[in-house]
Amino acid sequence: MQNRSASHRTRTAAAVLTVLPVIAVAALTGCDAERDATTNGPAAEQQRRPAAPARIWDRSPRSVAVVGDSITRGFDACSVLADCPEVSWATGTDSAVRSLAMRLLGASGAASRSWNHAETGARIDRLPEQMALAAEQKPDLVTVMIGANDACRDSVKLMTPVADFRASFQVSMRQLRSRAPKTQVYVSSVPDLKRLWSTGRGNPLGMQIWKLGICKSMLGRADDMSAEAVARRTAVQERVVAYNEVLRDVCAKDRRCRYDGGAVFDYRFTGEQLSPWDWFHPGRNGQARLAEIAYRNVTARRPPA
Known part of the structure; x- marks a missing residue:
């Protein structure tokens, strides 16, 4: 019994260790996707677009x-x-x-x-x-x-x-x-x-x-x-x-x-x-x-x- 329990615990740990990298990769991929959406989406494109020059105007020209x-x-x-x-x-x-x-x-x-x-x-x-x-x-x-x-x-x-x-x-x-x-x-x-x-x-x-x-x-x-x-x-x-x-x-x-x-x-x-x-x-x-x-x-x- 003791040996079977130890063996069961060993298999469970191995399964968890196998799944963890997959979860980590998925999480990182999700972060990357979110980051891409933030940096490459329409809002980011608008932020990267050069701003229009600030207008300068004197309403009382002298010549x-x-x-x-x-x-x-x-x-x-x-x-x-x-x-x-x-x-x-x-x-x-x-x-x-x-x-x-x-x-x-x-x-x-x-x-x-x-x-x-x-x-x-x-x-x-x-x-x-x-x-x-x-x-x-x-x-x-x-x-x-x-x-x-x-x-x-x-x-x-x-x-x-x-x-x-x-x-x-x-x-x-x-x-x-x-x-x-x-x-x-x-x-x-x-x-x-x-x-x-x-x-x-x-x-x-x-x-x-x-x-x-x-x-x-x-x-x-x-x-x-x-x-x-x-x-x-x-x-x-x-x-x-x-x-x-x-x-x-x-x-x-x-x-x-x-x-x-x-x-x-x-x-x-x-x-x-x-x-x-x-x-x-x-x-x-x-x-x-x-x-x-x-x-x-x-x-x-x-x-x-």
Whole structure:
């Protein structure tokens, strides 16, 4: 009996010793699995993702330089086929418009501490050179409004490719940062060209002027509602939306850049805001509305959503 009991105890101990490593391995495997889930799961991936740069923004800049195209030059706002920078939404001195510079710096400050480097007809590939010129003044703020001419071409095929648009804007930002690392940048969205077509096509004079070749990709054959014409306008609209996504994304990577959140694109302008000479560019009223939008966003505590 004694021998059998000892033998039984020996077998039991051996069985326990055999099972223990299995339990230990299972426990370790479970810990490893839990650790893997902790370090490789979605939450961990989010933790490893680089944080967005902390935003830096001075709501009271003391000098302003601007870059862009004919809208910022006030083209066709005062007379036909002529720039009118005094009514520019960005740096103008016209008291009826009250440009961004006037609202920020006062009338004397707008005249002495703002610089307009925009060019009528400019596309995004001109922006790096404009930005380099703006950087020479070391302004507190640079405003950007560009992209309409990249979509307004003689045909859809000639519109600036989105990748090229992105590359030019990235180069422009690098140009600024290499010379003026602390300058803030306010970026306006590209206006809604399809809304412009929808608004202006009800005006007989505007329709006749558009036939001279203004923004043919969107405004050509303005009363044509064929499938081809609808597809053409849709393609232009989609390209403008893509340009605005580029402006937003590139700006978001710079801690001193603020995008308007699509405010200009979303603005529901009417014929009152358009130039009476071409029914395309903003007139005085339109320039004033652009100034209001910019001032509201530049001085806001938080960037537009």
